[in-house]
Amino acid sequence: MDVRPAEEQEIDQLANIWYQGWLDAHDQIVPAELKRIRTRESFGPRLKALLSSVRVAGPPGAPLGLCIVKDDELYQLYVSAEARGSGVAAALISDAEALLAEAGYETAWLACAIGNDRAARFYEKCGWRRVGNMINHLEIESGVFDLEVWRYEKALPRRQ
Ligand SMILES: CC(C)(COP(=O)(O)OP(=O)(O)OC[C@H]1O[C@@H](n2cnc3c(N)ncnc32)[C@H](O)[C@@H]1OP(=O)(O)O)[C@@H](O)C(=O)NCCC(=O)NCCS
Numbered sequence: 001m002d003v004r005p006a007e008e009q010e011i012d013q014l015a016n017i018w019y020q021g022w023l024d025a026h027d028q029i030v031p032a033e034l035k036r037i038r039t040r041e042s043f044g045p046r047l048k049a050l051l052s053s054v055r056v057a058g059p060p061g062a063p064l065g066l067c068i069v070k071d072d073e074l075y076q077l078y079v080s081a082e083a084r085g086s087g088v089a090a091a092l093i094s095d096a097e098a099l100l101a102e103a104g105y106e107t108a109w110l111a112c113a114i115g116n117d118r119a120a121r122f123y124e125k126c127g128w129r130r131v132g133n134m135i136n137h138l139e140i141e142s143g144v145f146d147l148e149v150w151r152y153e154k155a156l157p158r159r160q
Contacts, residue, residue, distance in 0.1 A: 001088055003095035006047075006054035006066065014054065014066050015043040021078035029115035034147065037140050046139075055095055057088045067092040069099055074110040077119075093126050101156040108156055111136040111149040120150065128152040 006014060019040045027035065047054065050068055057079075058064030065079035065088045074096050079089045100108045111134070112119050120130070134151040137144040 001057050001091035003055050003057050003067075003091055004060075006051055006056045006063070007060055008051065010056065010061065010063050011044060011047050011051065013061075013063055014056065015040070015047050017063065017066060017080045018047065018076070018078045019043045020081065024081065025116045025119060026113055029113055030147065034138070034145055037145065042141065055092065055099075057091050058083070064088050065092055067096045069096050069108075072100060072103075072105040072108055074100070074108055077110075089122060090126065097154065097156060101159060104159055105156055106158070107153055109151060109153045112152060114148060114150055116150075120152075123152050126154075128154045 019038075022038060022043075026038075053068050053070065055067045055069075056063045056065070063080075064083040064086075066076065067074070067078075068076040074093070077089065077092060077096070079092070083089075097108065110123070110128070112123065114133070124130070129152060131151050131153050133148055135146050136149045138147055
């Protein structure tokens with residue numbers, strides 16, 4: 001499964017994948033206030049702003065999942081419901097890890113909502129280790145929303 005940069009024409013499809021995946025994973029486990037903030041409409045502008053760092057799996061015009069890295073953070077990873085369990089997520093995370101290693105980071109980290117057990121199992125399967133809880137400062141339109149999360153880390157191969 002090839003992983004490639006996102007195309008501008010895919011923003012709407014990718015925003016759907018992100019929003020639907022966010023709901024699937026978080027609806028039952030995050031505070032009601034955060035659910036009110038994360039509307040479908042809020043995902044398009046966030047994606048547009050991040051477009052140059054969005055990596056995608058799936059044919060052009062028919063994306064199956066997306067991944068975004070930010071500095072040393074694996075910032076977002078979302079796969080469409082149909083593509084879960086198919087290896088798409090593994091392709092995206094391995095591309096992200098390669099980018100992080102290539103950028104010179106020795107350790108990468110990510111935040112996972114407490115209780116997102118499927119994602120946690122996936123990260124552990126990929127060699128990430130839960131190192132504890134942390135307060136994540138989520139970006140929202142009016143500033144930040146603080147949420148306690150599980151912090152995962154992974155040591156990356158040294159750049160040659
Ligand atoms: C997280 C995500 C990218 C993982 O991709 P995936 O294709 O579902 O991952 P896989 O199917 O390879 O692995 C998931 C593992 O969790 C297991 N699993 C499924 N449901 C589970 C549950 N409710 N609790 C615990 N484990 C669960 C699966 O059996 C599988 O483990 P196995 O391979 O040992 O059987 C994908 O599920 C997704 O997009 N989820 C919604 C968005 C999300 O949570 N993103 C991450 C935000 S931190």
